[in-house]
Amino acid sequence: MNRTNSIVIQAPLHDIFEVASDLEKWPDYLSHYRYNTFLSKKPWGGIVKMCAVRDFITTSWISEYRIKPEEVQMEFNHLRSTLNATRGMNVIWYFKETDGGVQIDIVHVHKLNWPVIGGLVNNYIVGWFFIHNIANKTLAGLKKRMEKKTS
Numbered sequence: 001m002n003r004t005n006s007i008v009i010q011a012p013l014h015d016i017f018e019v020a021s022d023l024e025k026w027p028d029y030l031s032h033y034r035y036n037t038f039l040s041k042k043p044w045g046g047i048v049k050m051c052a053v054r055d056f057i058t059t060s061w062i063s064e065y066r067i068k069p070e071e072v073q074m075e076f077n078h079l080r081s082t083l084n085a086t087r088g089m090n091v092i093w094y095f096k097e098t099d100g101g102v103q104i105d106i107v108h109v110h111k112l113n114w115p116v117i118g119g120l121v122n123n124y125i126v127g128w129f130f131i132h133n134i135a136n137k138t139l140a141g142l143k144k145r146m147e148k149k150t151s
Contacts, residue, residue, distance in 0.1 A: 003108045005135040010101040011146040013072065017095055020104070020142055021067045021074055023048055030141040032134065034058065047079070052134050059134075061086055072096075086131075104142070106135050 009016055019025075023036040034051040045065035052059060061081035067074055074093040078086040094105045108131050 003131060003135075005106045005108075005132065005139055006103060007139040007143055008098065008101045008103050009143045009146050013095060013097050013102050016102050016104070016142070016146050017069070017072055019146060020093065020095075021069075023050070023065065026138075029145045030138055032137045032141075054133050063091075104139060106139065108135070 027033040040047040045067045062079045063076040072095045076091040078089040090109045
């Protein structure tokens, strides 16, 4: 599964990246997030346990999080999740200035190695039902927060 969620936000790149990369504050302005707790904090990011809700279904995962300010990127490598359905998934947030503002692309790359049903579960349940929904809500919430700050 390769899945990309995108949005354009009307705010300065530096400000957007600073807010987006502060994972612990996500639940303050993203109502679908319950918590983001660092299990181990490092200068480059750390190991973070994240929890979000999709239509009353709570899901949580543990990721290695790397903030890359010089590249204006955030990267997550899923280490564990519910049923380990997203274990090994790589997620990269790309930030790019455009004429219309700042475009953010969240790219999820994952292959679920479950026999027989892995592809179906990966594409439709994990990919579409959970990841696509949660990522779109995250981007929309970040847009609302950032455009409210600049107006």
